[in-house]
Amino acid sequence: MGTRILTVEDDERIRAAVKLALEDEGWTVMESGNGEDAVEQFHRQPADVVLIDLMLPGMDGFELCRSIRRQSDVPIIMVTARNDTHDVVAGLEAGADDYMTKPFVPKELSARIRALLRRAKPPQPGHARLTFGDLELIPDEGKVLVAGDEVHLTKTEFRLLCELAANPGKVLSRESLLDRVWGYGYFGDGRLVDVHVRRLRTKVEADAANPRHVVTVRGLGYRLQA
């Protein structure tokens, strides 16, 4: 069973071209032309990575993203038209792990998909449990517990938490997190980190507006504390 990618794109030629390119990487590509159909397909046969174009007829990309998130932690890449609008942030907040702007080259897309697939594996096997107050991490099992209850995180959110946990009490800069979690260098988009921290907070903090664990250190970065 090879890696399955679900592409949701209403432009049929782009869909076809992307399919050709991704199949060259040895992946299986499932296609969908609209949101409702995509939800159904995903339900029938979940994919390993989902690619969503924001401009969809009917149910828009954000809604589709949220809908899939409700049932799964599958990595989602959002395809946007521009990168300087609020689309990027909105897409990330709807649950996407990363984004690409049109027009993109398939080589880039493949690289991102590979990065997302890599994230599925935990970073440092060997640590049994990490505890920070009422927050508990079990990296090997990919589990996170808040006050004893299991919390579902996406692979990216989990990876982010793990990186912060691997450096307890230490401040990690945005650049450093972009590099460790997403594999981006100096020119990575800081918003990826910011929105994911926000998402993480809504899931693991008692009060996301006043975080106790995932703390912002002004001008420097983020830190995980008990």
Next chain:
Amino acid sequence: MSDPAPQQPTWLHRFRSHRVGLRSRILATFTLGVAALAVVLAFTTYGLTRSTLLRQREDTALRQAYSDARGVRALLRSNPTSPKAALDGVSDVGPAEPLLHYRGEWTNTSPKFTSDSLPAGMKRRVVDEQTAAQMLYSDGQPVMAVGIPLPDVGATFFEVVPLDELSRTLGSVRVSLLGAVAITTAAGVLLGAVAARRAVQPLADAAQAAQVIAGGGLGTRLEPGDDPDLQVLAGSFNDMASALQQRVERDARFASDVSHELRSPLTTLAASAEVLNSRRDELPDKAAAAVDLIVADVGRFQSLVEDLLEISRFDAGAVRLNREDLLVAEFVRQAVSVSTLPDAHLEVDPRAEDLVIQADKRRLARVVANLLENARYYGGGEVTVTVEPSQPEGEEIEDVQIAVEDHGPGVPPDERLLIFERFARGGSAGRRGSSEGAGLGLALVDEHVRVHGGRVWVDDRSDGEEGARFIIELPAEHA
């Protein structure tokens, strides 16, 4: 718009021309109007007052003269040989000075008024048995002379009454009226100023609104207010502004939509070209050559569309920066390393090591990459990148300069502004634009740097050798 009126006198021309402002004209008209009215009123009042007072005085003088004349007649009857005695009999009463012409001789009591004081015409009339009353000037003083014939004693009786009291009264009336004219005119000036300002205010408002619109605030509108006359102005102004706003927005949307629409087919082309490229070796020679061309131009096409889209966004004012605090030295190092010229020689002035800029790193990186690309393509030879403060040693640092120098042919001084214009062509301009773009590369560099509050320009090499030195200056501060 031709003026239908024929030759006009110059002062009127100037009054109607725009060199004398509307406010001044309203003020002048107002003041002149009020002043003229006041003067007319003052003159009328004075004239009426004077004639009334004079007539009253005349009546009084006549009555007095008649009474005195009767007295003189009686005295003359009783003592026909002594006219002096007759005069003495009446001269004590009042300020009137009597004169008597009796039996060919003149008698007077006061040396001030003699028969020479009386005009000949008057004397003749009285002699002809007619009463006469006249106002004259005797030694510069106004006096009233009355003449009464006394035929039954063969005499003519005159009285001269000084009018200085009347004169004084009229004098003070004159002064008061002058004062009134002055005050009224002053009030006129004040009211005129207020009226002028009120009248011109809506124009000033419209002017200011127009200024804001010209500066980019296309949503600015005028308040219609209650005045029906001004509502017309506000109405048409607002209509014009709305039309303008729509036009501008439509134009911006057009360019943006077009470029936007191009992105989808470009994605397909790019993806397909890549697939073809990965199978290039399986293709016969001709097909492979064709694939090479396609792959090359798809990349070029993509850059073009990106550039166009970017520039249209600048025009629409829709560019949003993702600003961060960046250590400029580190930023430049990174930007160089991801450019097409990662081996370019980089020199950072020690004073600039701790300088921080507030910038959108992706945009600025594209800017640096663009300049490096240009340097490589058109410059040739070793390319040097320097980072140093704008201000000389000792002064407080406010800006940082990032310079890219090449050993190419340089840019002639008369083209140094031209090359930053859009679609600049001709001379070295066409050669200096982005190699893959339509001549937009440097125009975009300019826009990007400007939106960061900086500026970019080209100069000679710092060491005087042949080549160009492109400099980006940005505001910076110490970390």
